[in-house]
Amino acid sequence: MSTSPLDAWITDDDEIASLLHQDWDRQTTTVQLIASENFASPSVLAATGSILTNKYSEGYPGRRYYGGNQVVDEVEDLARRRLTALFGADHANVQPHCGANANVAVYEALLNAGDTILAMRLDQGGHLTHGSPASITSKFWKFVSYGVTPRSDDPEKPGEIIDFDNVRALAHEHRPKLIVAGATAYAREIDPVPFREIADEVGALLMFDSAHVAGLIAGGSHPDPVPYADVVTFTTHKTLRGPRGGAIICREEFAKKIDSAVFPGQQGGPLEHVIAAKAVAFKEASQPSFSIYTQQVVANCKAFGRALASEGFRLVSGGTDNHMLLLDLRDFDAELTGKVAQEVLDRAGITTNRNTIPDDPRSAFITSGLRVGTAAETTAGMKEKEFETIASFMARALRHRDDDLALAAVRHEVAALCADFNPYSNFTK
Numbered sequence: 001m002s003t004s005p006l007d008a009w010i011t012d013d014d015e016i017a018s019l020l021h022q023d024w025d026r027q028t029t030t031v032q033l034i035a036s037e038n039f040a041s042p043s044v045l046a047a048t049g050s051i052l053t054n055k056y057s058e059g060y061p062g063r064r065y066y067g068g069n070q071v072v073d074e075v076e077d078l079a080r081r082r083l084t085a086l087f088g089a090d091h092a093n094v095q096p097h098c099g100a101n102a103n104v105a106v107y108e109a110l111l112n113a114g115d116t117i118l119a120m121r122l123d124q125g126g127h128l129t130h131g132s133p134a135s136i137t138s139k140f141w142k143f144v145s146y147g148v149t150p151r152s153d154d155p156e157k158p159g160e161i162i163d164f165d166n167v168r169a170l171a172h173e174h175r176p177k178l179i180v181a182g183a184t185a186y187a188r189e190i191d192p193v194p195f196r197e198i199a200d201e202v203g204a205l206l207m208f209d210s211a212h213v214a215g216l217i218a219g220g221s222h223p224d225p226v227p228y229a230d231v232v233t234f235t236t237h238k239t240l241r242g243p244r245g246g247a248i249i250c251r252e253e254f255a256k257k258i259d260s261a262v263f264p265g266q267q268g269g270p271l272e273h274v275i276a277a278k279a280v281a282f283k284e285a286s287q288p289s290f291s292i293y294t295q296q297v298v299a300n301c302k303a304f305g306r307a308l309a310s311e312g313f314r315l316v317s318g319g320t321d322n323h324m325l326l327l328d329l330r331d332f333d334a335e336l337t338g339k340v341a342q343e344v345l346d347r348a349g350i351t352t353n354r355n356t357i358p359d360d361p362r363s364a365f366i367t368s369g370l371r372v373g374t375a376a377e378t379t380a381g382m383k384e385k386e387f388e389t390i391a392s393f394m395a396r397a398l399r400h401r402d403d404d405l406a407l408a409a410v411r412h413e414v415a416a417l418c419a420d421f422n423p424y425s426n427f428t429k
């Protein structure tokens with residue numbers, strides 16, 4: 001096995017050490033195309049693995065329920081200052097353990113149980129916390145869902161984009177207290193302006209769930225929702241490239257309510273080691289190099305999309321404006337499901353996830369779609385050319401999906417490509 005950054009750390013637990021080494025090998029010899037994943041920097045990893053994990057600090061800087069928080073207060077204050085500066089926001093809460101917690105805390109802060117929320121349909125790109133029957137959100141609040149426009153094969157007028165006529169009609173009919181913009185499987189820009197207009201027409205608050213695109217916003221590669229939304233939630237581990245976690249920024253008038261909803265409303269002691277790592281990531285994201293990174297992420301994704309289209313995959317919405325692509329597999333091969341494609345690509349060393357596409361005739365477990373993204377491998381240094389190569393690997397693997405030798409050959413070529421793009425090469429040298 002190759003040397004990993006873990007070598008110096010785990011010395012007394014062979015079983016976990018061995019499993020971490022196995023995943024180090026997986027992460028560095030196969031291609032990571034999950035749109036919600038990234039490679040956090042060595043500094044982010046180090047802060048996440050730091051001694052701050054030892055500290056209890058329920059409360060907020062200056063108002064803790066435990067002693068000994070002088071240093072932790074500075075860590076959390078620094079994280080909050082860096083975050084408000086990064087997005088030009090009034091107030092930041094860096095304690096949510098994940099993006100789902102951030103969303104639920106906002107609902108809890110701004111709404112009463114039973115209030116109506118207008119959010120994106122799950123099977124057309126929305127997230128579980130946007131009202132899935134499987135999510136606790138649907139038990140406490142009433143959800144109404146908007147969708148995307150019908151499929152169009154006219155390149156001048158792409159379909160499968162957010163249907164603002166539908167958003168407006170539903171908003172006027174149901175008078176939601178909160179409108180949620182933002183998606184988990186949507187390759188197009190989400191314009192905050194029409195969402196704000198519609199929210200104002202019906203007196204609703206606007207939350208922008210930027211879990212996926214927060215890094216692109218920070219880097220200037222996606223429209224900025226902060227001037228338009230009352231609250232913006234996000235994860236810190238997707239395009240923002242920090243530790244696994246969530247965060248909330250909001251207008252000053254909601255600061256108190258948001259803070260109380262996170263703690264004590266929903267969570268206990270904050271993960272201050274992760275908050276330190278979030279602070280590191282916010283600093284990284286404020287550098288000019290991060291902006292160049294996000295531009296490359298989008299350029300790579302556009303090139304990846306063109307290459308996949310020329311292999312016969314249909315791109316949902318006709319293309320991409322961000323870090324992800326949603327592929328309709330039926331044009332490539334009517335028999336091929338998302339589930340089978342994901343499994344075959346796994347065997348070929350290409351990590352993806354199956355995903356429903358708008359009006360998918362197959363179930364959410366089987367699906368007709370596949371979601372891929374460029375955020376992680378762009379961090380590892382890949383450019384347009386490498387993503388074009390990956391598109392050809394994907395097509396080859398899926399065309400020869402019953403041929404073990406062909407899949408092994410692709411896996412071998414994938415490993416050779418990954419050897420030149422180790423995200424931690426600076427770390428191991």
Ligand SMILES: *Cc1c(COP(=O)(O)O)cnc(C)c1O
Pocket residue numbers: 036097098099100101103126127129182183184209210211212235245246
């Ligand atoms: C990923 C995601 C979340 C949830 O983030 P977790 O950290 O997995 O809880 C919420 N909303 C959207 C739109 C997402 O894509």
